[in-house]
Amino acid sequence: MNKKCSACHSETISKNITYTQWYQGELIAVENVPADVCQNCGEEYFSPDIVDKIQKVIELHRSSRTIQVPVFQLS
Ligand SMILES: [Zn+2]
Numbered sequence: 725m726n727k728k729c730s731a732c733h734s735e736t737i738s739k740n741i742t743y744t745q746w747y748q749g750e751l752i753a754v755e756n757v758p759a760d761v762c763q764n765c766g767e768e769y770f771s772p773d774i775v776d777k778i779q780k781v782i783e784l785h786r787s788s789r790t791i792q793v794p795v796f797q798l799s
Pocket of ligand 1: 729730731732733734762763764765766767
């Protein structure tokens with residue numbers, strides 16, 4: 725059962741995404757996060773247990789590897 729996007733009311737599709745969040749001054753990424761993604765606007769929706777899991781992984785800080793990301797300035 726796919727949900728509807730609450731922003732634009734389009735259909736969402738279930739897929740695994742890379743979730744990113746700032747945490748204590750670091751940009752962290754969590755891979756293979758199941759989410760419902762809006763096909764129209766790209767809004768991502770997570771179930772409450774997935775959100776819990778993400779926060780636990782982040783708090784425990786057991787990252788499997790570190791990647792570098794380029795940072796751009798809009799001047
Ligand atoms: Zn949408």
